[in-house]
Amino acid sequence: MRVIRLWPAGFTGRVTLVLLGAILVQFLAAAYLLGIGERHLQQADLARRIAEQLVVAERVIGAAPPADRARLVSDLSTAHLYFSLEEEKPPLSGTSHPMVTDVRAEIIRWEPALAAYEMQFAVRTARQVGFVRNLEGALHLPGGPWIYFRTQQPLLGWAVIVSTMIWVGLTAAAVLLFAAVMVQTLGAPLRKLASHADQIGTGPPVHFAENGPKELRRVALALNEMQARIAALIDERTTALAAVGHDLRTPLARLRLRLSAVADTNARAAAERDVREMEDMLSALLEFLNGGEEWGERVKTDLASLLQVIVEEAQDLGGNAEYLGPAKLVANVYFDDLRRALVNLVDNAVKYGGAAHVDAWVEDRFLIIRVDDYGPGIDSEILGAVKQPFYRADQARGGDTHGFGLGLSIAEQVARRHDGELVLANRPEGGLSASLKLPRSGSQPSA
Amino acid sequence: MDLTDRPRRIALVEDDGALRTLLSRTLRENGFEASGYRSGAELRAALEAQQFDLVILDIMLPGTNGLDICRWLRARSHVPIIFMSARGQQTDRIVGLELGADDFLPKPIDPHELIARVRAVLRRWESHPGERTESTGIVRFDGWSMDRRRRELTAPDGSRVAVSSAEFDLLGVLVDMPQRVVGRELLLEQARERPASGDSSDRSIDVLISRLRRKLGQYDGGRDIIKTVRGIGYVFTPSVTR
Numbered sequence: 001m002r003v004i005r006l007w008p009a010g011f012t013g014r015v016t017l018v019l020l021g022a023i024l025v026q027f028l029a030a031a032y033l034l035g036i037g038e039r040h041l042q043q044a045d046l047a048r049r050i051a052e053q054l055v056v057a058e059r060v061i062g063a064a065p066p067a068d069r070a071r072l073v074s075d076l077s078t079a080h081l082y083f084s085l086e087e088e089k090p091p092l093s094g095t096s097h098p099m100v101t102d103v104r105a106e107i108i109r110w111e112p113a114l115a116a117y118e119m120q121f122a123v124r125t126a127r128q129v130g131f132v133r134n135l136e137g138a139l140h141l142p143g144g145p146w147i148y149f150r151t152q153q154p155l156l157g158w159a160v161i162v163s164t165m166i167w168v169g170l171t172a173a174a175v176l177l178f179a180a181v182m183v184q185t186l187g188a189p190l191r192k193l194a195s196h197a198d199q200i201g202t203g204p205p206v207h208f209a210e211n212g213p214k215e216l217r218r219v220a221l222a223l224n225e226m227q228a229r230i231a232a233l234i235d236e237r238t239t240a241l242a243a244v245g246h247d248l249r250t251p252l253a254r255l256r257l258r259l260s261a262v263a264d265t266n267a268r269a270a271a272e273r274d275v276r277e278m279e280d281m282l283s284a285l286l287e288f289l290n291g292g293e294e295w296g297e298r299v300k301t302d303l304a305s306l307l308q309v310i311v312e313e314a315q316d317l318g319g320n321a322e323y324l325g326p327a328k329l330v331a332n333v334y335f336d337d338l339r340r341a342l343v344n345l346v347d348n349a350v351k352y353g354g355a356a357h358v359d360a361w362v363e364d365r366f367l368i369i370r371v372d373d374y375g376p377g378i379d380s381e382i383l384g385a386v387k388q389p390f391y392r393a394d395q396a397r398g399g400d401t402h403g404f405g406l407g408l409s410i411a412e413q414v415a416r417r418h419d420g421e422l423v424l425a426n427r428p429e430g431g432l433s434a435s436l437k438l439p440r441s442g443s444q445p446s447a
Numbered sequence: 448m449d450l451t452d453r454p455r456r457i458a459l460v461e462d463d464g465a466l467r468t469l470l471s472r473t474l475r476e477n478g479f480e481a482s483g484y485r486s487g488a489e490l491r492a493a494l495e496a497q498q499f500d501l502v503i504l505d506i507m508l509p510g511t512n513g514l515d516i517c518r519w520l521r522a523r524s525h526v527p528i529i530f531m532s533a534r535g536q537q538t539d540r541i542v543g544l545e546l547g548a549d550d551f552l553p554k555p556i557d558p559h560e561l562i563a564r565v566r567a568v569l570r571r572w573e574s575h576p577g578e579r580t581e582s583t584g585i586v587r588f589d590g591w592s593m594d595r596r597r598r599e600l601t602a603p604d605g606s607r608v609a610v611s612s613a614e615f616d617l618l619g620v621l622v623d624m625p626q627r628v629v630g631r632e633l634l635l636e637q638a639r640e641r642p643a644s645g646d647s648s649d650r651s652i653d654v655l656i657s658r659l660r661r662k663l664g665q666y667d668g669g670r671d672i673i674k675t676v677r678g679i680g681y682v683f684t685p686s687v688t689r
Contacts (some may be wrong), residue, residue, distance in 0.1 A: 136541045308661070309611050
């Protein structure tokens with residue numbers, strides 16, 4: 001079953017709903033108060049007319065001969081009020097009603113002379129439908145007859161109340177519409193703020209314009225300051241980490257020199273490997289931390305020579321590496337950065353994939369350098385994650401922990417610096433394929 | 448160029464005591480006469496009394512840093528200078544070389560690499576003592592240029608050609624003795640100190656030469672730059688300008 005959401009998700013919807021509620025309450029209150037006011041006016045009006053007619057009737061009866069009295073009193077009847085003269089006290093069929101007190105008070109206030117007479121009132125229901133009610137009453141002349149009177153028209157003028165309420169309702173609807181548009185307008189900077197806030201942490205710092213309503217200005221200011229604080233915190237950590245890295249190098253250098261005094265050749269070789277591994281880890285860490293600093297310019301480079309040097313160095317260390325690309329391939333690159341990235345890719349392939357097959361070519365507007373290995377590849381689920389700094393795909397890559405897991409992160413940094421990307425894919429025939437796809441910036445096909 | 452006829456005197460400025468001792472020992476074990484100094488002030492005092500064939504400077508030093516010492520040294524002498532820095536970053540390297548240092552070694556120092564670089568710098572200095580006053584350490588041959596301090600090789604078409612550290616030093620030895628037959632032994636002496644060149648036999652020299660040839664050979668005439676003299680060694684054929 002689908003639950004209908006009554007509470008809107010958006011700011012504009014919510015504020016509009018709140019406004020709708022407020023205006024509805026205001027409308028109902030206005031209608032009620034207008035109704036009461038209208039009733040009071042009508043009542044007072046009625047009471048005054050009754051009072052005036054009663055005074056006339058009393059005077060007519062006092063002055064006219066008894067035979068003419070009944071006729072004269074009846075002649076006082078109007079479209080609104082019916083009058084008659086009764087010898088006996090007329091039976092008042094209506095019930096007592098709070099209105100009676102008000103009407104009596106108003107009659108006496110209007111014609112104080114009437115206070116001297118006995119008066120009785122009742123409200124009778126003329127028709128059930130529509131609450132049509134009439135007021136009736138009688139005034140007792142001293143020692144004689146009663147003057148009976150009854151309203152001829154319904155007590156309340158519904159038409160007036162209804163039309164008033166329609167006008168109030170229309171005004172309320174217009175106000176609501178205007179308010180909704182205003183809320184929409186007010187919400188615009190808030191939505192803009194939200195979409196800008198989404199950008200935080202995905203790239204360079206986002207600057208929030210400190211304008212608009214006071215509260216939004218505060219939010220913008222707070223976001224700007226928060227970003228500055230976070231940046232400072234990261235800088236602080238990076239500096240500390242880099243300092244640790246630098247400081248570790250000196251004792252490591254001592255250790256390496258001290259190893260030359262170790263007589264046992266095997267133990268010395270093993271210890272030297274360990275020291276070298278630690279040095280490599282520190283270098284990777286410092287390179288990664290420095291990766292944010294852009295340095296140097298693009299240099300026209302023979303990439304084939306660079307790839308060959310890297311492959312040959314891997315071979316000299318006993319690795320299975322091979323260069324399959326052209327003998328000459330010139331491109332404009334950040335030499336040292338690219339070298340670092342390629343060393344990492346070739347090292348990974350040799351260490352985890354058993355062998356590194358390196359190829360390079362130009363395709364459309366891209367320079368592609370691909371390093372294939374023959375290892376188990378990487379689970380497609382974590383293929384995206386392995387580029388994250390400090391991520392180790394040990395489980396997927398044979399468990400031989402080496403380094404901090406920064407090699408691919410550095411390679412990706414370098415690819416980005418060249419406005420390109422690092423693409424990782426499992427090869428259908430097995431093994432991982434890591435490609436640097438760099439837009440050609442002045443690169444030329446091999447001569 | 449035989450470096451063993453007289454022990455070369457090397458000044459080592461390094462504030463870390465243990466590292467100073469160990470590096471001095473490594474240098475002594477390789478036939479150098481090494482003296483360690485803790486600061487620029489100590490080095491200056493020592494220079495009053497004696498001369499050195501080479502100065503190794505740490506960049507990060509208390510008081511006067513290595514770059515300032517380098518500037519000070521360059522103002523009064525052409526003594527070869529090798530920088531060491533734990534910061535190892537490109538800015539340090541470039542600034543050091545701009546100030547007139549001859550080589551730059553990132554820390555942690557690989558003792559083999561240090562000895563190889565010291566030998567290379569000394570040999571270059573002693574075979575061409577006037578080099579410094581004339582140029583910035585860039586040598587040219589057949590349109591190629593070789594920046595020995597930055598360790599960069601540039602092809603005739605202006606593109607940078609990557610060579611390994613061992614290949615570069617080997618090319619350096621050949622460039623210093625152009626149009627002469629260079630024996631394997633001398634080349635081997637350079638290559639022997641390299642940790643990466645494996646078996647340290649004559650064959651490793653041949654491997655390095657063939658790798659160099661392949662890279663040089665991609666450009667016109669590059670294949671003939673290094674010629675083999677069967678059974679003896681190699682000849683660097685182009686004339687070299689500095």
